[in-house]
Amino acid sequence: MDYISLDLEWNQAYPEQLEAVQKRLGTRLRGEVIQIGAVKLDAEMKIVGSYSVIVRPRYFRKINRHVERLTGITQDMIDLGLPLPEASERFRRWCGEDYAFLTWGPDDIPMLEDNFRAQGVDGGWLHRVYDLQKIYNRQTDGSRKQRSLEFVMEQFGIPQNLPAHDALNDAYFTALVAQKLNVPKGVAEYDRTSDLSDGVLLSDVTGDADVGDAGFRTAYEAVHAPAVxxxxxxxxxxxxxCPERTVHMKGQKYLKIMVCPTHGKLLLDLRLVRNLNETFRVRRTLRVLDGETEEKIRARLAEEAANGRPRRRRRRPRGERREETAVPQETGGANE
Ligand SMILES: [Zn+2]
Structure with a gap:
């Protein structure tokens, strides 16, 4: 398998333009890719090729002054760039058949995916991606700091003899850093643990209307949907x-204690986020419940019990059958 270190430069939209375009497209697009840079390493971590292309933006066509200053990419250059569908097709062919991407930090691939979605380009080939920053952390001091590429290059004694903020140069630097690490080992460990660090057992998003899923109309619906x-x-x-009801913590955060007969108490943590079309999506994680968080939830439950049931429950008609209320969280509620 080859490794492809990848770096992108993107054009930032001006805020008012950003909002207008996102509303029009109904999809998330924070910037547009204007350069793709990549360096290919073979299985022995030898550099065997490089790729660079300037991409012509479709929505944010005017180069952001700050981006121009940082990257040296000018309006003339992007005007002559390749449209994204063509640039990505050429790049995909250059990648070959058996490869995995290495990026420095987590930002590049989501940006590219957002760009693909906005222009209806298939991104299925971006499937194997490893954040080299994480591999670096794991194989050095084990910290979770987001070290800059410059910092790590200096640490490894790699001279920065080319201008930074050029996608190809940065991809090349990333490749040089990769050569200092044990990438095959890092990749193998990554596949085993991936997002499951920190005791997180599950992490996903439901109802992301910005990527075409159906969003939830209300917070209540989002938090109580069976899929969530x-x-x-x-x-x-x-x-x-679930012995207790879901508690609403501050902001858009909801917590729920869940119990596995074998694995004990787990914490379901739900965060609501507004989609562009005003519906909600839910970012959900499930992890082992720690004592401190359990105390916080119990305190909140006690507070809710003292203040009476949440409004929604009070509205239930009085004549409703009793057996429907026989779940544990209903029995200790305050009188109405
Ligand atoms: Zn279990």
């Missing part, structure tokens, strides 16, 4: 019990 609120245990597949 009823995960099975990621460790054993068992159905999880």
């Amino acid at each position: 609120a009823e995960p099975v245990c990621p460790l054993c597949g068992a159905e999880l019990d």
